Amino acid sequence: MNRLPPLAALVxxxxxxxxxxxxxxxxxxxxxxxxxxxxxxxTVVVDGDRITAVQPGYTAAEPGDTIIDLTSATxxxxxxxxxxxxxxxxxxxxxxxxxxxNPGDYALRAAFNARKTLxxxxxxxxxxxxxxxxxxxxxxxxxxxxxxxxRIYTAGKTIATTGxxxxxxxxxSRKLMGDPGPxxxxxxxxxxxxxxxxxxxxxxxxLIKITATGGVLDLSVNxxxxxxxxxxLRALVETAHEYGLKVAAHAHGTEGMKRAVEAxxxxxxxxxxxxxxxxxxxxxxGTYYVPTLSAGRWVMDKARxxxxxxxxxxxxxxxxxxxxxxxxxxxxxxxxxIAFGTDQGVAAHGDNALEFVxxxxxxxxxxxxxxxxTLEAAKLIGVEKxxxxxxxxxxxxxxAVPGDVLADIKLVSQVSFVMKGxxxxxx
Numbered sequence: 001m002n003r004l005p006p007l008a009a010l011v012x013x014x015x016x017x018x019x020x021x022x023x024x025x026x027x028x029x030x031x032x033x034x035x036x037x038x039x040x041x042x043t044v045v046v047d048g049d050r051i052t053a054v055q056p057g058y059t060a061a062e063p064g065d066t067i068i069d070l071t072s073a074t075x076x077x078x079x080x081x082x083x084x085x086x087x088x089x090x091x092x093x094x095x096x097x098x099x100x101x102n103p104g105d106y107a108l109r110a111a112f113n114a115r116k117t118l119x120x121x122x123x124x125x126x127x128x129x130x131x132x133x134x135x136x137x138x139x140x141x142x143x144x145x146x147x148x149x150x151r152i153y154t155a156g157k158t159i160a161t162t163g164x165x166x167x168x169x170x171x172x173s174r175k176l177m178g179d180p181g182p183x184x185x186x187x188x189x190x191x192x193x194x195x196x197x198x199x200x201x202x203x204x205x206x207l208i209k210i211t212a213t214g215g216v217l218d219l220s221v222n223x224x225x226x227x228x229x230x231x232x233l234r235a236l237v238e239t240a241h242e243y244g245l246k247v248a249a250h251a252h253g254t255e256g257m258k259r260a261v262e263a264x265x266x267x268x269x270x271x272x273x274x275x276x277x278x279x280x281x282x283x284x285x286g287t288y289y290v291p292t293l294s295a296g297r298w299v300m301d302k303a304r305x306x307x308x309x310x311x312x313x314x315x316x317x318x319x320x321x322x323x324x325x326x327x328x329x330x331x332x333x334x335x336x337x338i339a340f341g342t343d344q345g346v347a348a349h350g351d352n353a354l355e356f357v358x359x360x361x362x363x364x365x366x367x368x369x370x371x372x373x374t375l376e377a378a379k380l381i382g383v384e385k386x387x388x389x390x391x392x393x394x395x396x397x398x399x400a401v402p403g404d405v406l407a408d409i410k411l412v413s414q415v416s417f418v419m420k421g422x423x424x425x426x427x
Contacts, residue, residue, distance in 0.1 A: 021064035021065050021066065022045055022046060022047050022052070022062070022064075022065045022066070023045075023046040023047075023065070023066045023067075023068060023396075023422065024043050024044075024045055024046075024058075024059050024061055024065055024066065024067045024068070025043065025044040025045075025046065025068045025070060025075065025398060025419075026042075026043055026058045026059075026067060026068065026069055026070060026071050027041075027042045027043070027044060027070050027071070027073070027074075027075035027400075028040070028041065028070060028071040028072050028073055028074070028075075029073070029074040029075065029404060029405075030042040030044070030054075030074075030075050030076075030390065031074060031075070031076045031077075031367070031370055031374075031390075031405075031406075032054065032077070032389055032390040032391065033076070033077040033370075033371060033374040033375045033388055033389035033390060034375065034389050034391070036367065037367075038074070038367075038406060039056070041056065041057055041058060041071075042054060042055065042056060042057075042075075043055045043056075043057065043058055043059040044075065044390055044396075044398065045059065046396040046419075046422050047422075048396075048422055049395060049396055049421040049422040049423075050393060050394065050395060050396055050422070051390060051391065051392055051393065051394050051395075051396050052392055052393075053392050054390055054391060054392060058071070068417070068424070070400050070416075070417060072402060072403070073400040073401060073402050073403070073416060073417065074400060074401055074402075074403065074404060074405040074406070074411070075390070075398055075399075075400045075417075076370060076374065076390075076398070076399050076400065076401075076405075077374040077375075077387070077388055077389055077390050077394075077397060077398065077399070078121070078122070078123025078124060078150075078374075078387070078397030078398055078399050078418070078419070078420060079121050079122045079123065079124075079340070079352075079353070079370075079373045079374065079377075079399050080122065080123070080124040080125070080126075080339075080340065080373055080374065080377035080378060080381070080387065080388065081117070081122045081124075081125045081126070081340060081341060081342055081344065081352050081355075081373070081377075082125070082126040082267070082290050082339045082340060082341040082377050082380055082381065083126060083128050083248075083269055083290050083292055083341030083342060083343050083344075084117065084125045084126070084127055084128070084341075084342065084343070084344045084345060084349075084352070085127065085128065085129055085130065085343070085344065085345030085346070086109075086110040086113045086114050086117070086125070086127055086130070086134075086135055086138065086152075086345065086349070087106040087107065087109050087110035087113070087130045087131055087134040087135060087138075087345075088129075088130070088131075088345035088346075089109065089113070089345060089349070090217065090298075090302075090345065090346050090347075092307065092308050094217075095171070095219070095310060098131075098168060101131075103131070103132035103134065106130070106131040106132060106134040107132075107134040107137050107138060110130070110134045110135055110138045111138055111141070111147045111149065113344075113345075113349040113350075114138060114142065114147065114148070114149030114150060114152070115147075115148045115149055116349045116350035117149065117150055117344070117349055117350060117352060118148060118149050118150045118418060118420065118425055119350070119415070119418060119425065119426050120350045120351070120352055120353060120415055121352075121353060121399035121401075121412070121415040121418055122150050122352055122399075123150050123151065123397040123399065123418065123419075123420040124150050124151040124152075124153070124377075124378075124381075124383075124387055124397070125150045125151070125152055125153070126152075126153045126154075126155075126206075126207070126248070126341070126377075126380075126381055127139075127152055127153070127154040127155065128155050128158065128209040128248055128250075128269065129155060129157065129158035129166060129209050130154065130155075130156060130157060131157070131168075132157075133156045133157065133203055133204075135152055135154040135156070136154055136156055136203065136204050136205065138152060138154075139151075139152035139153075139154050139206075148425065150420065151387075151420070152206075153206040153207060153381050153383075154205060154206055154207075155200075155205055155206070155207050155208055155209035155248065156185075156200055156203055156204075156205040157184075157185040157200075158185060158209045158210065158211055158250070159185045159186075159187060159193075159196050159197070159200070159208060159209065159210045159211070159236065160185065160186055160187075160210070160211045160227070161186065161187060161188060161211075161227045161228055161232070162179075162180075162186055162188055163220065164186070164211050164214075164227040164228075165211035165213070165214050165215035165218050165220075165227065165250060166185065166211045166215075166218075166250075167180065167186050167218075168180070168184075170218050170219045170220055171218075171219030171220075182195040182196040182199060183195075183196075183199055185200075187232065187236075188232075189231075189232065190231050190232055190234070190235035191235075193228075193232045193233075193235040193236045193239070194235050194236075194239045196236075197236055197239040197240050197243065197245070198239065198243070200245075201243045201245065205245065206245070207240075207245050207246045207247065207248060207266075207381075208236065208240045208245050208246070208247045208248070209247075209248045209249075209250065210228065210233075210236055210247060210248070210249050210250065210260075210265075211227060211249075211250045212226065212227060212228055212233070212249040212250060212251040212256040212257065212259065212260040212265070213225060213226055213227055213250070213251045213252050213253040213255075213256030213257065214227060214252065214253065215250060215252065215316075216252070216299050216313065216316045216317050216320050216321075217299065217309075217313055217317075217346070218313075219310060219312055219313070220312070221312060223252055223253070223316040223319070223320055224252050224253030224254075224256075224272075224273060225253060225255075225256070226253060226255040226256035226259055227256060228256070228259065228260075229259075230259050230262070230263065233259055233260055233262075233263035233265075234263050234264075236263070237263045237264045237265055238264075241264070246266040246267075246380075246381075246382060247264075247265045247266050247267075248265065248266065248267045248269055248290070249265040249267065249268055249269060250269045250270060251268050251269065251270060251271060252270055252271075252272040252273060252320055253272075253273055254273045254274070254275050254277075254278060257271060257273070257274060257278050258277065258278055258281060261278065261281045261282055261285055261287050262281065262285075264285065265287065266287065266288060266380070267287060267288040267289070267290050267339065267380055268282065268287055268288070268289050268290070269290045269292060269341065269343075270290075270291070270292050270295070270296075270324065270343075271289050271290075271291065271327055271331065272296075272320050272323050272324055272327055273323070273327070274289075274327050274330070274331060276334075279330070279331060279334045279336055282331075282336050282337075283334070283335060283336060286337065287336075287337070288337045288338070288339050288376075288380045289331050289336045289337065289338050289339070290338075290339050290340075290341035290380075291324065291327070291328045291331075291338065291341065291355075291359070292324070292341050292342055292343040292346075292355075293324055293325060293328060293342075293355055293358040293359065293362070294342040294343060294344065294346075294347040294351070294352070294354055294355045294358065295324075295342065295343035295346040295347055296320065296321045296322075296323075296324030296325065297321065297324075297347070297358065298321075298346055298347040299317035299320070299321050299346065300317055300318060300321025300322055301321075302317065303317035303318045303321070304318075325358065325361075325362050328359065328362045328364075329362045329363050332362070332363065332364055333363070337376065338364075338372050338376065339372055339373075339376045339377045339379075339380040340355060340356075340359075340369070340372040340373035340376070340377050341355075341377075342354075342355045351413075353412035353413050353415070354412075354413065355373075356369050356370070356373070356409055356412045357409055357410055357412065357413075359372070360409045366405065366406045366409045367406060369409070370405070374388045374389065375388040375389055376388075395420075395421055395422075396419055396420075396421060396422040397419065397420050397421065398417065398418070398419040399415060399417070399418055399419075400415070400416055400417035400418075401414050401415055401416060402414055402416050
């Protein structure tokens with residue numbers, strides 16, 4: 001018989017005795033992101049940053065284990081918001097900030113808002129547009145443990161056309177306007193479109209964001225016009241996909257939305273004037289719809305406050321805001337794929353969960369709204385192997401609220417527990 005040498009035997013014995021302790025999360029009600037109905041009295045077993053088991057009943061602790069008692073709560077996968085702007089806060093002074101704030105200011109504000117977002121139950125976000133790549137730096141800082149915040153998948157700066165929704169020189173004097181190009185995320189023509197995508201890849205983005213139509217809050221008259229040619233869109237999408245990057249398209253107007261879907265974008269953000277033709281195209285191409293109802297409500301409300309928004313913005317806000325809820329109802333009823341997204345930065349960071357309430361008010365059942373912010377959001381980002389459900393092998397990202405959230409969706413604003421990667425941030 002082979003015998004272990006004394007030292008090897010000691011190491012083996014020590015490892016067996018000092019096996020890592022587990023965390024046992026006792027859930028009164030568990031929404032796992034997969035099942036159509038919640039499960040009662042379940043235990044989620046966490047070891048390190050991963051879930052190792054999901055078991056019926058309340059598993060008894062072994063020596064060294066930690067029990068987290070959420071027996072009076074609803075436990076869910078950590079929520080995912082697929083449309084935020086962490087370094088942005090819309091206010092009455094927003095339009096002068098570009099002349100007073102520096103890159104470091106934007107990065108620090110993004111970090112402040114990231115912490116608020118995590119504590120509100122959102123363990124992962126997709127940041128769709130920032131200033132000076134602030135959220136690329138923030139993503140890396142969070143991953144390194146320097147800053148507290150959700151996992152970030154960021155597009156860096158949004159790509160626009162000259163005078164387009166994300167051309168940051170809109171409204172400036174000619175002396176300050178200049179002629180921004182692909183290195184500034186402003187393109188004209190397919191070649192510049194390809195160069196801008198490749199530059200973004202070089203800078204380390206996780207995806208590409210484009211403004212396929214006009215928008216509400218920029219200093220231009222039209223919030224609906226198509227802003228890329230079909231050739232430019234094809235160049236953007238083809239290049240992004242060649243580099244392994246998905247493409248999110250801001251779009252309010254019908255024609256720009258149609259062009260973007262036909263070009264193969266992965267998601268339509270806002271989708272305000274979505275027609276039956278666009279719905280059919282989105283279903284045909286498998287394009288996701290990210291509704292951002294929170295932003296629609298916010299701009300409509302603020303447009304009624306004298307002086308809060310520039311005069312050129314007010315008519316757009318009053319027109320587009322009220323339409324978004326109806327668009328959501330039609331898209332949901334037609335079977336378009338929907339992922340949760342708020343456009344926070346327009347509305348207040350930390351209030352992301354109000355989007356659930358608006359979705360339910362528009363006719364979506366609470367369970368499906370939660371799945372939009374878990375499994376469906378993870379699929380849109382492309383991280384469903386690691387996030388979006390409570391299953392063995394997934395990252396231990398959990399959000400809990402007191403009581404039964406399916407009986408009262410407004411409980412989403414009372415988050416009582418947040419775990420990200422096995423670390424408890426809101427006990």
